Amino acid sequence: MGKAIAHIIFYTPWERKRIARLVFALTLASLVWSFFSNTLLHQLQRPVIKYPYVDLSYWVMHFLHLPEIITGSFWLACLFDLALFAFCILCYVYPEKRWCIWSFIALYFVYFITFNTFGAHHTNHKIGFLLIAIPFTVSNYKSFNYLWQGLRYFLVFAYTDAFLWKFFRLSWLHPNQGMLIVKKNQAAYLYLEPDTMLAGLYRWLLLQPALVNGAYIAGVIMEGLFIIGFFTRKYDKFLLILSILMPVGFWFTADAYFFELLILSLTLVNFHAIYAPRRFSNNLKRGALTPV
């Protein structure tokens, strides 16, 4: 049985296995989604424009020519993508095999860097999948729990950091900040899709500056509320709802897709509350427990 030790929920090895299966099933779904997006490495069609910017990890990868070598050959890229899928499936089937988890993390890291550098923008939405497998690399169940909890702090930090950046750069005081973000990011959509209902909604919103700017401020406050997560787990359900609302807001206002980041929201879920009653009833059915 899992037990809560001062705000930390300790998952049992049985629960850990189920969480791993859920994580890798969702990761596999994300990879399938990438296939339909034409963004697996064999689908990048030997890209040329790169964007290491000033990120030293990207520099090292390009010094080693790894993104160029893999995407430069269709068959090598196919092999890479097959390995990525295969290790993800292996992690699902054998969540205790640590070498599988490490191999998947290494492959996903290469995929992450290559996707971003040839996409000419360092996107954040795949960060969740890059980090979510890390807690499963340890065999000790307590270490797993501390790492899982560490990931929860990482998610809380990400939104808190987003709040602090806006707070200290005073963008929340900047007149029309929300409206200008919508205008800039939705201009192409309004030009190319002027007759859709969504375009109609945007046009209506462009006439309501108070509402749009207010929504931006509300978003900043919502990010700021994640600070609570550093001090207590009591409001994790509330933070979970906020973590779902945030990507919807990013998509609606800035046409930015942060939905894949939702994988980290799993760290806000109390799986013990979900799995424990199910396990109890299964044991009861099997006769392993006798009701008094």
Next chain:
Amino acid sequence: MLKQTFLYRVWHHNKKLFYIMTTFAVLTIATNLAGDQVTPFFVWGMYSAKEEPVQQYSILQTVVNDSILVNPYELPVSDTRFYLTSPLSYYKKIKDNNNTDPTVSFLQSKLNWHVENNKMLKNLFNAGPQRDSFFTWYARYLSQVTHLPVHSIRVDDIKAHYSGSKLIVDSTHLFDRWEKP
């Protein structure tokens, strides 16, 4: 009080794990203070820069084979749209920056690094070969996404402004054109 903290418990449980977690946290804070992301020490500064009002917005419109408008918004999957628009935008930034990769200009202006004098750094960024083969790649990618053979690409730069809620097109001019050799 200290004994109640998460990091204390990690320390108590496993010193090595504590050092790994603390190092990760410290480096993440350091990259945030420096304002420079070094993967996996991420900086979450999205939409924190002050947006300045602009007179005109620039929209890049791609037409293939002289007749088919590529509308990325018709594609249901966002990452495809990202790959159709982001490299093209960056290619335009290079062209607008006198054919120099904007990162090279950034390193020169901020750190006084002259990338062109350093062979190792020079290979990191986009130069002639990348610029020259951009449209050949773009044609391949467009062909995969549209399921059509692509013989020519025309990219128009559309300048538009908002009048109330309406987007008014001010001008359309040819940004670049490519024909299959």
